Amino acid sequence: MKTITINDVARVAGVSVSTVSRILNNKPDVSVETRQRVMQVIDDLGYAPHAGAQGLAGGRTRSLAVLYPSEHEFTGTEFEFFLGASRAASKADYLFHLIVEVISEQRLLNLFRSNQVSGVVLMEILLNDWRVNVLQEHGYPFVMIGHCADNDGLSYVDFDFEAGVKLACEHLIGLGHRCIALLNLGGLTRPDEYGPAARNVLGYAQVCAHHGMTPIVRTVSPNIEAAYQVTEALIREYPDLTAMITLLTSPMVGVFRALQDHGRSVPDDFSVVGIMADDNAELLTPPVTAVGIPAYTMGYRAAQLLIKKLTTESYRERQILLPPELTIRGSTAPKK
Amino acid sequence: MKTITINDVARVAGVSVSTVSRILNNKPDVSVETRQRVMQVIDDLGYAPHAGAQGLAGGRTRSLAVLYPSEHEFTGTEFEFFLGASRAASKADYLFHLIVEVISEQRLLNLFRSNQVSGVVLMEILLNDWRVNVLQEHGYPFVMIGHCADNDGLSYVDFDFEAGVKLACEHLIGLGHRCIALLNLGGLTRPDEYGPAARNVLGYAQVCAHHGMTPIVRTVSPNIEAAYQVTEALIREYPDLTAMITLLTSPMVGVFRALQDHGRSVPDDFSVVGIMADDNAELLTPPVTAVGIPAYTMGYRAAQLLIKKLTTESYRERQILLPPELTIRGSTAPKK
DNA sequence: TTGTATGCGTTATCAC
DNA sequence: GTGATAACGCATACAA
Numbered sequence: 001m002k003t004i005t006i007n008d009v010a011r012v013a014g015v016s017v018s019t020v021s022r023i024l025n026n027k028p029d030v031s032v033e034t035r036q037r038v039m040q041v042i043d044d045l046g047y048a049p050h051a052g053a054q055g056l057a058g059g060r061t062r063s064l065a066v067l068y069p070s071e072h073e074f075t076g077t078e079f080e081f082f083l084g085a086s087r088a089a090s091k092a093d094y095l096f097h098l099i100v101e102v103i104s105e106q107r108l109l110n111l112f113r114s115n116q117v118s119g120v121v122l123m124e125i126l127l128n129d130w131r132v133n134v135l136q137e138h139g140y141p142f143v144m145i146g147h148c149a150d151n152d153g154l155s156y157v158d159f160d161f162e163a164g165v166k167l168a169c170e171h172l173i174g175l176g177h178r179c180i181a182l183l184n185l186g187g188l189t190r191p192d193e194y195g196p197a198a199r200n201v202l203g204y205a206q207v208c209a210h211h212g213m214t215p216i217v218r219t220v221s222p223n224i225e226a227a228y229q230v231t232e233a234l235i236r237e238y239p240d241l242t243a244m245i246t247l248l249t250s251p252m253v254g255v256f257r258a259l260q261d262h263g264r265s266v267p268d269d270f271s272v273v274g275i276m277a278d279d280n281a282e283l284l285t286p287p288v289t290a291v292g293i294p295a296y297t298m299g300y301r302a303a304q305l306l307i308k309k310l311t312t313e314s315y316r317e318r319q320i321l322l323p324p325e326l327t328i329r330g331s332t333a334p335k336k
Numbered sequence: 337m338k339t340i341t342i343n344d345v346a347r348v349a350g351v352s353v354s355t356v357s358r359i360l361n362n363k364p365d366v367s368v369e370t371r372q373r374v375m376q377v378i379d380d381l382g383y384a385p386h387a388g389a390q391g392l393a394g395g396r397t398r399s400l401a402v403l404y405p406s407e408h409e410f411t412g413t414e415f416e417f418f419l420g421a422s423r424a425a426s427k428a429d430y431l432f433h434l435i436v437e438v439i440s441e442q443r444l445l446n447l448f449r450s451n452q453v454s455g456v457v458l459m460e461i462l463l464n465d466w467r468v469n470v471l472q473e474h475g476y477p478f479v480m481i482g483h484c485a486d487n488d489g490l491s492y493v494d495f496d497f498e499a500g501v502k503l504a505c506e507h508l509i510g511l512g513h514r515c516i517a518l519l520n521l522g523g524l525t526r527p528d529e530y531g532p533a534a535r536n537v538l539g540y541a542q543v544c545a546h547h548g549m550t551p552i553v554r555t556v557s558p559n560i561e562a563a564y565q566v567t568e569a570l571i572r573e574y575p576d577l578t579a580m581i582t583l584l585t586s587p588m589v590g591v592f593r594a595l596q597d598h599g600r601s602v603p604d605d606f607s608v609v610g611i612m613a614d615d616n617a618e619l620l621t622p623p624v625t626a627v628g629i630p631a632y633t634m635g636y637r638a639a640q641l642l643i644k645k646l647t648t649e650s651y652r653e654r655q656i657l658l659p660p661e662l663t664i665r666g667s668t669a670p671k672k
Numbered sequence: 673t674t675g676t677a678t679g680c681g682t683t684a685t686c687a688c
Numbered sequence: 689g690t691g692a693t694a695a696c697g698c699a700t701a702c703a704a
Contacts, residue, residue, distance in 0.1 A: 003449070005697055016675045021699055029673060048449035052391035053697035056680045061388075063452075076615075079415040086436050095452060098434045100422050113339070113384035115681095116399075116431060224618060253619050279412075282560060283589050285621040341681055352691040357683060365689055389681035392696045451697095 004047045013041040024049055061118040064089055064306055065097035065111060066299070067131075068123045073187060075222055076249045077277045077295045081145065084299025085121060092307045105134055112140045119306045121145060121299075125156075126193040143306040145298050146195055147319070155309060157302040157320045161196045161275070162203035164291040164324035168245045168273040169207040171289070171326055176335035177243035177271060178213060181234055183255065185247045187221030200247065200275075216241070220251055227254025235262055242335050243271040249280040252288060267333035278327060286330030294322050340383045349377040360385055397454040400425055400642055401433035401447060402635070403467075404459045409523060411558055412585045413613045413631045417481065420635025421457060428643045441470055448476045455642045457481060457635075461492075462529040479642040481634050482531055483655070491645060493638040493656045497532045497611070498539035500627040500660035504581045504609040505543040507625070507662055512671035513579035513607060514549060517570055519591065521583045523557030536583065536611075552577070556587055563590025571598055578671050579607040585616040588624060603669035614663060622666030630658050 006024075010017045015034060022030050023038050041047075055061050066085050068078065082098055089096035097117060108131060111117050118141065122131055125146030132154065135142045144156040165182065172180050182204045185197045192198075201217055208215040216238060220226040227246070231254060235241055246252045252274050256266060264270040266286060274281055274290035281290040301320060309315045342360075346353045351374060358366050359374050377383075391397050402421050404414065418434055425432035433453060444467060447453050454477065458467055461482030468490065471478045480492040501518065508516050518540045521533045528534075537553055544551040552574060556562040563582070567590060571577055582588045588610050592602060600606040602622060610617055610626035617626040637656060645651045 003451075003697085006699095007697080017698080018676080018700080019674060022674090025699080031673060034673080046445065046449065048446035050392070050697050051450045051452045052388035052397075053680090054699080055388035056386065056392060056682085056696090057698040057700080059680085059699095074415070074419075076415075079410070079412075079418075082415075082418070082434065083410075083436055086434055090435065090437055096434055098418065098422055098432055099426065100419055101426055109382065110384040113382065114387045115339075116387045249619065253621075256621065280619075283585065283616075283619065285589075285592065339681085342683095343681080353682080354684085354691060354693095355689085358690090361683080367689060370689080386681050389696090390683075392680090392698090393682040393684080395683090395696085 003050065004045050006047075006049065009038065009041050009045060009047050012045065013038045055115050061115055062093060063095035063097060063117050064119045064121065064303060064310075065099055065117045066121045066123065066303070067103060067108075068098070068100045069102040070100060070124065071102055073222055076280060077293060080277060080279075080295030081123065081299040084296040084301075085303040086299075088300045088303035088307065092304075092311075094303075094307060096303075105130070108134065109138065109140075112138070119143070119310050121302045121306055125195060127195050127198065128193060141306065141309050143302050143309065145302045148195070151319060153317055155305050155317045155319065157298050157305065158322070159196075159293055159298060160321045160323055162199040164275050165200045165203035165245060166207050167324050167326050168275060168291050169204060171273060171328075171332065172243045172245070172271055173207070173211055175243075175271060175332060178211075178335075179216075179238060179240040180208075180213065180243040180245065181216040181218065181238070181241055183227060183230065183244055183246045183251055184217055184219045185222070186219035187226075204245070220254075222248045222250050224250050224254040224257070227251035228258045229254075231255045231258035232262065235259070235264065242269075243273075243332075245273050245275065247275050249274075249276050249284075252276065252284060256284065267331050269336070271332040271335070273326075273332060281327070281329060284331075289327065289329045289332040291324045291326050297322060339386070340381050342383075342385065345374065345377050345381060345383050348381065349374045391451050397451055398429065399431035399433060399453050400455045400457065400639060400646075401435055401453045402457045402459065402639070403439060403444075404434070404436045405438045406436060406460060407438055409558055412616060413629060416613060416615075416631030417459065417635040420632040420637075421639040422635075424636045424639035424643065428640075428647075430639075430643060432639075441466070444470065445474065445476075448474070455479070455646050457638045457642055461531060463531050463534065464529060477642065477645050479638050479645065481638045484531070487655060489653055491641050491653045491655065493634050493641065494658070495532075495629055495634060496657045496659055498535040500611050501536045501539035501581060502543050503660045503662050504611060504627050505540055507609060507664075507668065508579045508581070508607055509543070509547055511579075511607060511668060514547075514671075515552075515574060515576040516544075516549065516579040516581065517552040517554065517574070517577055519563060519566065519580055519582045519587055520553055520555045521558070522555035523562075540581070556590075558584045558586050560586050560590040560593070563587035564594045565590075567591045567594035568598065571595070571600065578605075579609075579668075581609050581611065583611050585610075585612050585620075588612065588620060592620065603667050605672070607668040607671070609662075609668055611660075617663070617665060620667075625663065625665045625668040627660045627662050633658060 086096045120142045122144045127149040147156040218230045274288040278292040281288040422432045456478045458480045461480045463485040483492040554566045610624040614628040617624040
C-alpha cells in the first residue's frame with residue numbers, strides 16, 4: 001500500500017518529474033508523444049497526485065466548504081442547497097466540505113490558514129454579519145447564499161423573498177381575499193437581523209399598502225406546534241381572516257391542522273400560499289399553492305460563483321437575485 | 337496574507353520548531369512553562385498548522401467522506417444521515433466531505449491515493465458491492481451504512497429493516513387486519529441487489545407465513561405518482577385489502593391520495609404504516625403511524641466508527657444493527 | 673522540448 | 689527537556 005509518487009511515474013516513463021508535472025497540470029511545451037506515454041504510465045500505475053503536496057508546493061487546494069450555522073431546528077430544504085453546491089463542486093473537480101455548525105471566528109479563519117479550503121459559501125446571512133467582515137478583512141474568498149444590508153464588493157446568490165411574498169399576496173388578492181396574514185420566518189437566527197424575514201415583511205407591507213389592507217404579521221419558529229398556536233390565535237383575533245402566507249414546510253402543516261381543528265377547510269373556507277420548496281409543497285394535503293424556494297439552484301450557483309472567483313484572474317463580483325415563481329396547487333381558491 | 341508557519345511561531349517564542357511541533361501534537365517531554373509560552377504565541381499570531389504539510393510529513397489527514405451514489409431520485413431523509421455524520425466528524429475535529437454522485441472505481445481509489453480522505457462511509461450498499469471489494473483489496477478504511485450479503489471482517493451500521501417490517505406488520509395484525517400489502521422500495525438501485533428491499537420482503541413474508549396470510553408485495557420508485565398507480569391497482573385487485581406497509585415518504589403520499597380518490601378514508605376504512613423518518617411522518621395528513629428510520633443516528637455512528645477505526649490501534653470490526661421503534665400516530669385503526 | 677535543483681510547512685529521528 | 693536535520697511529494701524557476 002506504498003504510495004505511488006510522481007517519481008515512480010517519471011522513472012517508469014523514462015522522463016523527469018518536471019515533465020510529468022507539466023502534463024498533470026496541462027502546461028504547454030510537451031510533445032504529444034511524451035504526453036501520451038506518460039498518461040499511459042499514470043493509468044497503469046494508478047497514480048494520483050498527493051493533494052497535500054500539491055497544496056504545499058503550488059498553494060492551491062481545490063476544495064471548498066459550505067457553512068450552515070444551524071444547530072437544532074431545520075427547515076427541511078437543507079439537502080437541496082447542499083446537493084446543488086456539491087454538484088457544482090464536483091463538476092469543477094473540487095472537493096466539497098459541509099460544516100453544519102455555529103462556527104467560531106477562530107475556526108473559520110483556521111479553515112483558510114490551515115489550507116483546508118480555498119473558499120467558503122456562507123449561509124444564513126444576517127443583515128450585518130461578522131463572518132463577512134472577518135473574511136473580507138483577511139482577504140479570504142467567499143460567496144454568500146443570502147445577502148447583507150450593505151453588499152458592496154460582495155458576491156451572493158439569493159432568492160428574491162420580497163418579490164416572492166408580493167407574488168403570493170397578489171395571487172390571494174386576485175382570488176378576492178382582503179384580509180391576509182403573513183406567518184413569517186423566525187427563531188432560526190436573530191429575527192431582527194435575519195434578511196429574509198425583514199424582506200418578507202417589506203414585500204408584504206407594500207402590497208397591503210397598495211391595496212389599503214391592514215398588515216397582519218406573526219413570527220414563528222419552523223415547527224408544527226408553534227404555527228398551530230399562532231394560527232389559532234389569529235383566527236380568533238381576526239374573524240375576517242380568509243387567507244395566509246406561510247414560510248417553510250412545518251409551519252404550513254401547523255396552519256393546516258389549526259384550520260382543520262377550527263372547522264375551516266382548505267381551500268374552500270380558507271386559502272394558504274406557501275413559500276417553500278416545491279417538493280415539499282407536493283407532499284402536503286392538500287398540495288400547497290406555493291412560491292418555490294429554488295434551493296438546488298442557489299447552492300449550485302453559489303458554489304459555481306465561488307469557483308469562478310477562485311480561478312478567474314479578473315473576477316468581478318456578482319449579485320444574483322433569483323426571481324420567484326408561483327405554482328398553483330390545491331390550497332388556494334376564490335373567496336366566497 | 338502571508339501564511340504564518342511553524343517557523344514564525346518558533347522564532348517569536350524563542351524555541352525550535354521541534355518543540356512547537358511537539359506541543360501541537362501533544363507529545364510528552366516539554367516543560368509546562370514552555371508549552372504555555374508557545375501556546376500564547378500561537379494564539380497571538382493566529383497560527384494554524386498547514387494541513388497539507390501535516391499530511392505530507394505525518395501521513396494523517398483528519399478528513400473523511402460520505403459517498404452517496406444517488407443521482408436523480410431522493411428519499412427526503414438524506415440530510416439527517418449527513419447531519420449525523422458531519423456532527424461526528426467535527427466532534428473529532430475531522431473535516432467532512434460529501435460526495436453525492438455515482439462514483440467510478442478510479443475516482444474512489446484516487447480519493448485515497450491523493451490523500452484527500454483517510455476513510456469513507458459508503459451508503460446505498462448492495463448485497464454484492466464492488467466498492468466493498470475494491471476498498472478491501474486495497475486496504476483502504478471504510479464503514480458502511482447498510483450491509484452486504486457477506487460481511488465478514490466489515491464494519492457497518494444499519495437499520496434492522498427486517499425487524500421493522502415485522503413490527504409494522506404485527507401492529508396491523510394486532511388491529512385485526514388480515515389482508516396487508518407491502519409497498520417495497522424500488523428504483524433507487526438494482527432492486528434485486530439492494531439489501532433493504534430484500535430484507536423487507538423477508539420480514540414481511542415471515543409474519544405472513546406465521547399468520548397464514550398471503551403475501552402481497554409491490555415495488556415502486558420513491559415518488560408520489562408511482563405509488564398512486566400501484567395503490568389503485570392493488571385495491572382493485574384485492575377487494576379485501578384493508579392495510580398497507582409503505583416505505584419512505586413520497587410513496588406514502590401517493591398511497592394516501594389513491595385511497596382518498598377511491599373513497600377509502602384513512603384510518604377509518606384503511607390503515608397504513610410507514611417505514612420512514614419520523615419527522616416526515618409528522619408532516620403528513622393524517623400523521624403517519626410509522627417505524628422511524630434513525631438516519632441521524634446511523635450517520636453519526638457510522639462516522640464515529642470510521643474515526644475509531646482510523647485512530648485506534650487495535651480496532652476490531654463492529655456491526656451495528658439498530659432496532660426499530662414504532663410510533664403510533666393517526667394512520668392506523670382497528671379493522672371494522 | 674526536457675531535465676535539475678530548490679523550497680513549500682510539517683513530522684520524526686537523532687543527538688545534545 | 690530541547691534543538692538540528694532529513695525526509696514527505698510536488699511545482700517551479702532555471703539551465704540545457
